[in-house]
Amino acid sequence: MTATLRDLGEFELIRAITARFARGRDVLVGPGDDAAVLAAPDARVVVTTDLLLEGRHFRRDWSSGEDVGHKAAAQNLADVAAMGARPTGLFVGFAAPGDLTVDWALALADGLAAECARAGATVAGGDISSADSIMLGVTALGDLEGRAPVLRSGARPDDVVVLAGSVGRAEAGLALLTAGVDHDANAGWAGLVTAHRRPRPPYPLGPTLAAVGAHAMCDVSDGLVQDLGHIATASGVRIDLDPAALAADAPLRSAAAELGADPLDWVLTGGEDHALVACLPPSAGVPAGCERIGQVLPGTGVTLAGRPTVGRGGWNHFG
Amino acid sequence: MTATLRDLGEFELIRAITARFARGRDVLVGPGDDAAVLAAPDARVVVTTDLLLEGRHFRRDWSSGEDVGHKAAAQNLADVAAMGARPTGLFVGFAAPGDLTVDWALALADGLAAECARAGATVAGGDISSADSIMLGVTALGDLEGRAPVLRSGARPDDVVVLAGSVGRAEAGLALLTAGVDHDANAGWAGLVTAHRRPRPPYPLGPTLAAVGAHAMCDVSDGLVQDLGHIATASGVRIDLDPAALAADAPLRSAAAELGADPLDWVLTGGEDHALVACLPPSAGVPAGCERIGQVLPGTGVTLAGRPTVGRGGWNHFG
Numbered sequence: 001m002t003a004t005l006r007d008l009g010e011f012e013l014i015r016a017i018t019a020r021f022a023r024g025r026d027v028l029v030g031p032g033d034d035a036a037v038l039a040a041p042d043a044r045v046v047v048t049t050d051l052l053l054e055g056r057h058f059r060r061d062w063s064s065g066e067d068v069g070h071k072a073a074a075q076n077l078a079d080v081a082a083m084g085a086r087p088t089g090l091f092v093g094f095a096a097p098g099d100l101t102v103d104w105a106l107a108l109a110d111g112l113a114a115e116c117a118r119a120g121a122t123v124a125g126g127d128i129s130s131a132d133s134i135m136l137g138v139t140a141l142g143d144l145e146g147r148a149p150v151l152r153s154g155a156r157p158d159d160v161v162v163l164a165g166s167v168g169r170a171e172a173g174l175a176l177l178t179a180g181v182d183h184d185a186n187a188g189w190a191g192l193v194t195a196h197r198r199p200r201p202p203y204p205l206g207p208t209l210a211a212v213g214a215h216a217m218c219d220v221s222d223g224l225v226q227d228l229g230h231i232a233t234a235s236g237v238r239i240d241l242d243p244a245a246l247a248a249d250a251p252l253r254s255a256a257a258e259l260g261a262d263p264l265d266w267v268l269t270g271g272e273d274h275a276l277v278a279c280l281p282p283s284a285g286v287p288a289g290c291e292r293i294g295q296v297l298p299g300t301g302v303t304l305a306g307r308p309t310v311g312r313g314g315w316n317h318f319g
Numbered sequence: 320m321t322a323t324l325r326d327l328g329e330f331e332l333i334r335a336i337t338a339r340f341a342r343g344r345d346v347l348v349g350p351g352d353d354a355a356v357l358a359a360p361d362a363r364v365v366v367t368t369d370l371l372l373e374g375r376h377f378r379r380d381w382s383s384g385e386d387v388g389h390k391a392a393a394q395n396l397a398d399v400a401a402m403g404a405r406p407t408g409l410f411v412g413f414a415a416p417g418d419l420t421v422d423w424a425l426a427l428a429d430g431l432a433a434e435c436a437r438a439g440a441t442v443a444g445g446d447i448s449s450a451d452s453i454m455l456g457v458t459a460l461g462d463l464e465g466r467a468p469v470l471r472s473g474a475r476p477d478d479v480v481v482l483a484g485s486v487g488r489a490e491a492g493l494a495l496l497t498a499g500v501d502h503d504a505n506a507g508w509a510g511l512v513t514a515h516r517r518p519r520p521p522y523p524l525g526p527t528l529a530a531v532g533a534h535a536m537c538d539v540s541d542g543l544v545q546d547l548g549h550i551a552t553a554s555g556v557r558i559d560l561d562p563a564a565l566a567a568d569a570p571l572r573s574a575a576a577e578l579g580a581d582p583l584d585w586v587l588t589g590g591e592d593h594a595l596v597a598c599l600p601p602s603a604g605v606p607a608g609c610e611r612i613g614q615v616l617p618g619t620g621v622t623l624a625g626r627p628t629v630g631r632g633g634w635n636h637f638g
Contacts, residue, residue: 028363029468032553034401034537035367035461037468040359044347048354050446051412051456057448082353093370093456127369129376137370137412137456142354149348149356218353234351 005105006098010128013105017094017128020109024122026088026143036125038089038141046142046149048079054134062177065104067197068136069111071272075221076140077119078201078274082219084150084210085142087203089124090116093137098130111198119203147210155216155235155279159296162286164205164276167224168248168263169195171270172255179259188251189258201274208287209278217278223269225309228277228294228302235279238299240306241268245293268309324424325417329447332424336413336447339428343441345407345462355444357408357460365461365468367398373453381496384423386516387455388430390591394540395459396438397520397593401538403469403529404461406522408443409435412456417449430517438522466529474535474554474598478615481605483524483595486543487567487582488514490589491574498578507570508577520593527606528597536597542588544628547596547613547621554598557618559625560587564612587628 005013018031029037038045052058052072063071073090080087092112096105109123116122121140173196176183183189201219209217216231224246228239248256248263256263279296286292302309324332337350348356357364371377371391382390396406411431415424428442435441440459492515495502502508520538528536535550543565547558567575567582575582598615605611621628 029402029470033468033470034398035365035404035459035468037402037463038364038366040362040364043359043362045357045359045364045460046354047357047408047410047444047458047460049410049412049444049456049458051414051448051450051454053414053448053450053454056450079353083348083356085354089366091366091368091458093368095370095372095454125366125368129370129372131370131372131375131454135370135372135414135454135456137368137454137458139366139368139410139456139458140354141364141366144356149352149354151348151352 003102004099005096005102008102014128016102016106017109020106020113021123022113024089024124027122027124031125038124040143042144042146044144046080046083046085046144047139048076049137049139050076052136052138063197065107066111069108070115070198072136072138073112073115074199074201074274076138077115077121077203078219080140080142081201081203081206082217082276083142084147084206084214084217085144086207087119087121087140087142089121089141091139092123092126094126095129095131095135097132100134145207150210150214150217152216152218152231153234155231155237155296157237157296157298158282159215159279160282160286160292161239161294161296162278162280162290163293164202164209164290166195166273167220167275168252168266168270168273170199170272171266172252175259175261176255181258189255192251192255195273199272199274202276202289205276205287205289209276209280212280212284212287214278214280217276220271220273220275220277222271224277225268225302231279232300232302238297238301238303239294240297240303241294243305245291322421323418324415324421327421333447335421335425336428339425340432340442343408343443346441346443350444357443359462361463361465363463365399365402365404365463366458367395368456368458369395371455371457382516384426385430388427389434389517391455391457392431392434393518393520393593395457396434396440396522397538399459399461400520400522400525401536401595402461403466403525403533403536404463405526406438406440406459406461408440408460410458411442411445413445414448414450414454416451419453464526469529469533469536471535471537471550472553474550474556474615476556476615476617477601478534478598479601479605479611480558480613480615481597481599481609482612483521483528483609485514485592486539486594487571487585487589487592489518489591490585491571494578494580495574500577508574511570511574514592518591518593521595521608524595524606524608528595531599531603531606533597533599536595539590539592539594539596541590543596544587544621550598551619551621557616557620557622558613559616559622560613562624564610
């Protein structure tokens with residue numbers, strides 16, 4: 001019989017989970033006390049928090065525990081990188097039914113630990129509770145290393161818009177899963193499903209883009225048009241995207257053909273790849289690993305080769 | 320008709336909620352970007368996180384939105400104080416059904432803001448999602464102001480055990496609610512129910528106890544015996560409690576008589592008042608607002624006037 005959380009009990013579960021986490025160089029007091037203590041060498045700390053709920057943000061039949069751990073960590077660590085900060089620590093509240101297998105919970109811990117390792121951070125604390133379905137409350141912290149945080153409000157006309165990481169792939173992968181397509185039959189499609197299950201934000205490029213003088217930056221979590229729309233609004237500018245730079249690649253095109261979808265819709269509105277998008281002064285050049293996808297102009301809103309993107313919105317909870 | 324979250328939509332809801340939050344002196348970048356930036360003047364930051372789930376940690380028919388806000392903030396801010404730190408910022412992930420009233424969500428925000436104000440902190444960021452029931456993922460941060468964090472592992476024989484705040488009252492209030500007793504008919508009972516709904520941790524005494532040299536400290540969230548048991552285990556000592564110092568007051572005694580309960584059980588095992596308990600060197604004296612409730616001895620475990628407290632356990636999720 002496979003052991004469940006109820007078999008193991010809260011305190012043994014905590015022990016088993018925390019044993020999976022390396023002690024990071026920024027962790028001064030780790031799990032096991034009332035609170036953790038993290039180094040904040042910059043005397044400022046970047047903080048972001050997110051909820052992930054089973055059935056809304058992931059499905060256990062579509063994602064393994066390890067997948068969910070990667071995704072939960074990635075979406076928060078990407079927010080830290082999008083401020084131009086180096087991720088330092090992750091804190092995870094985990095609620096689950098008593099009949100969940102211990103194996104699933106440990107796989108989740110492994111996924112969290114592995115994604116933190118990609119970003120140079122570690123899991124430094126958390127909380128465990130029982131619940132009817134799985135719920136994660138994840139908080140990530142980061143260090144600015146002496147740089148100013150890169151906000152959404154600093155874009156200026158003439159800035160170059162650059163993208164680090166992919167967009168649309170996670171959304172296409174989700175569409176393949178939703179449609180029940182046999183995605184394993186096609187390596188390109190399997191890659192899209194993996195992008196949904198385990199987004200791979202380009203963490204080091206957050207500090208890199210800050211260091212070259214990015215005026216504005218965010219991670220693409222709600223879709224390129226919607227997230228750039230937040231920058232455009234906060235900065236009082238228009239952002240014009242270059243369709244040629246956003247052309248869908250072969251897997252996106254073939255998945256779209258299979259599903260009767262428009263691959264550009266995925267590219268423009270798909271969230272959850274957690275790419276970084278930044279507005280750079282022209283003098284900064286385009287750092288390695290980034291590509292130019294548009295430019296900042298006077299005006300308002302987000303346009304595509306000068307045409308409106310109305311209707312290319314993104315996700316709205318309760319909407 | 321009363322407006323619901325679905326009527327308002329995610330972005331308007333975020334706007335309405337964040338408008339309730341004062342911008343604290345430690346908040347360098349507040350809500351609205353990918354992440355917040357908080358001052359960490361000590362170059363270390365204390366961090367703790369908790370989940371609160373409707374039906375497990377609170378019931379909407381027993382607690383108002385404002386009550387839940389107070390409680391959610393209090394249980395995290397108390398953990399920060401229990402490290403000897405000054406609370407600085409709170410981050411709140413909030414998931415709720417689309418048919419929840421906007422009024423309830425705003426009352427929650429008011430309760431969070433008010434409890435943060437009690438502790439000298441502010442709400443500095445968060446996340447909103449839809450869900451079938453209300454869930455909160457709360458993270459609190461604090462500043463050590465140059466002091467060493469007070470851990471559970473530092474208690475030494477001859478230390479004096481002191482309590483700041485009340486114990487057992489929240490548990491008694493919950494017992495009254497569970498039994499359906501008309502608690503409003505009795506001012507003492509009403510006070511116990513309030514203690515359950517809005518615990519009042521003595522935040523400033525955390526830094527005070529650290530400053531006078533506390534060797535160990537924690538907040539009482541799982542019950543005095545269980546939480547002191549963690550200190551005893553981590554420190555390799557025995558903690559002996561003085562029953563005279565833990566005598567139940569009149570409201571606890573009368574509520575226990577009404578329910579056929581033992582008031583000492585509530586005092587020894589009731590969590591969620593979020594009192595602070597600390598082990599001090601005898602030379603430190605007993606700071607104002609604290610009372611002596613026992614002493615640290617060589618040995619193991621927690622005893623009551625030398626007798627075992629076996630069976631006086633506390634809460635175990637999945638147990």
